[in-house]
Amino acid sequence: MKTTGDQQLVKRINRSVLLRLLRAQPGLSRARLATESGLTKSTVSLLVRELLDDGWLTEAGETVNEGLGRPSTPLRIHEGRRALIGVEIAVQVVRVVCVTLQGEILHSEEQPLASTTPARACQQTARMVATAYQGITALGLQLVGVGACTPGAIDHDTGKVLFAPNLGWRQLDLLSLLTRALAEVGLPPVPVQLQNDADAGALGEYEFADGEGEDPLIFVSCDVGVGAGIVSNDRLFSGAQGMAGEIGHTIMQIDGPLCSCGRKGCAEAFIGLRALSGQNGAAVDLSRSGHYLGVLLQNLWTTFNPRAIVVGGKSCDHHPEFLQSAIDTVAQYAASAGMPPPSVRTARYGQLASAVGAAALTLHEYLRPMHPNSEARRARAGQTAPPP
Numbered sequence: 001m002k003t004t005g006d007q008q009l010v011k012r013i014n015r016s017v018l019l020r021l022l023r024a025q026p027g028l029s030r031a032r033l034a035t036e037s038g039l040t041k042s043t044v045s046l047l048v049r050e051l052l053d054d055g056w057l058t059e060a061g062e063t064v065n066e067g068l069g070r071p072s073t074p075l076r077i078h079e080g081r082r083a084l085i086g087v088e089i090a091v092q093v094v095r096v097v098c099v100t101l102q103g104e105i106l107h108s109e110e111q112p113l114a115s116t117t118p119a120r121a122c123q124q125t126a127r128m129v130a131t132a133y134q135g136i137t138a139l140g141l142q143l144v145g146v147g148a149c150t151p152g153a154i155d156h157d158t159g160k161v162l163f164a165p166n167l168g169w170r171q172l173d174l175l176s177l178l179t180r181a182l183a184e185v186g187l188p189p190v191p192v193q194l195q196n197d198a199d200a201g202a203l204g205e206y207e208f209a210d211g212e213g214e215d216p217l218i219f220v221s222c223d224v225g226v227g228a229g230i231v232s233n234d235r236l237f238s239g240a241q242g243m244a245g246e247i248g249h250t251i252m253q254i255d256g257p258l259c260s261c262g263r264k265g266c267a268e269a270f271i272g273l274r275a276l277s278g279q280n281g282a283a284v285d286l287s288r289s290g291h292y293l294g295v296l297l298q299n300l301w302t303t304f305n306p307r308a309i310v311v312g313g314k315s316c317d318h319h320p321e322f323l324q325s326a327i328d329t330v331a332q333y334a335a336s337a338g339m340p341p342p343s344v345r346t347a348r349y350g351q352l353a354s355a356v357g358a359a360a361l362t363l364h365e366y367l368r369p370m371h372p373n374s375e376a377r378r379a380r381a382g383q384t385a386p387p388p
């Protein structure tokens with residue numbers, strides 16, 4: 001009987017409950033935390049003391065009256081203690097960001113991707129991460145972990161890129177390559193995790209939302225490639241092999257234009273950045289392309305019934321009329337069905353959405369110790385315990 005292990009897991013779960021409550025509702029007192037969490041006041045008091053000592057929480061200077069008894073002290077996440085680093089290795093660029101535990105951007109850098117050769121791409125990324133790490137250490141912040149994302153299907157059990165046609169990567173152990181490159185530039189041993197770019201974008205929108213996160217939430221990335229990240233029931237929905245959300249390769253027209261994946265008629269061939277820029281040789285009609293995106297969004301709406309659909313990527317930033325046409329198309333379908341349209345909005349962090357979401361990976365799993373992938377990912381990273 002693993003009594004000690006079970007007690008440690010229960011403690012981690014209870015700590016995560018309190019941290020998640022305070023991220024959603026900053027300023028709760030110990031008494032309110034006990035009420036909201038269902039934990040006893042003595043348990044909350046002990047856990048809060050630990051979290052204060054560990055630097056996860058800070059006490060506000062003022063006190064508030066909550067009825068009878070002594071005034072209560074508001075508690076908040078200590079944003080001046082820890083930071084997260086996020087990386088996006090995209091088809092044309094590499095982006096690196098540093099963010100606080102609440103999603104405030106402290107640092108960002110973008111460079112053209114020097115090479116799609118995996119080792120060189122990881123070395124370039126590692127150098128950018130090293131620069132970012134120097135910045136946060138100069139601010140006196142402790143690095144919690146590094147999250148990375150890239151377009152394509154990611155096998156979360158192995159950390160491999162199964163299929164990234166726009167980068168020419170198949171069955172690539174990118175996580176191992178990146179972890180090695182980060183060690184070579186002197187980064188301290190911290191969790192390093194890999195995710196699909198659209199999944200990361202969804203996670204950033206969800207984790208760093210104001211108040212309670214929108215659930216279900218779908219993030220649609222319209223860049224060189226097209227993909228969707230889906231948050232449902234407080235976790236990413238990635239499918240059996242990490243292929244969920246590969247909407248760029250859903251067929252929108254039988255025997256349509258050739259796609260980078262080798263099939264014909266994929267959504268990417270109609271609404272990917274190459275198509276919108278006329279690189280595929282076809283005439284560009286942004287209104288019609290936006291209609292195709294609208295059809296895709298309406299299909300996601302009727303399939304998942306999300307609270308929000310967030311759309312980001314270069315295609316939307318460079319062609320706002322393209323996105324507006326898509327929103328109008330969704331509204332027309334909703335009107336035809338006699339239903340209110342879903343909430344469709346642009347990404348909170350713009351083109352940094354996926355990099356910021358990658359930064360949220362470590363925090364997301366730390367706050368969910370019962371997540372089925374958490375232990376496996378820590379084992380791959382050589383960790384026996386969660387990040388401090």
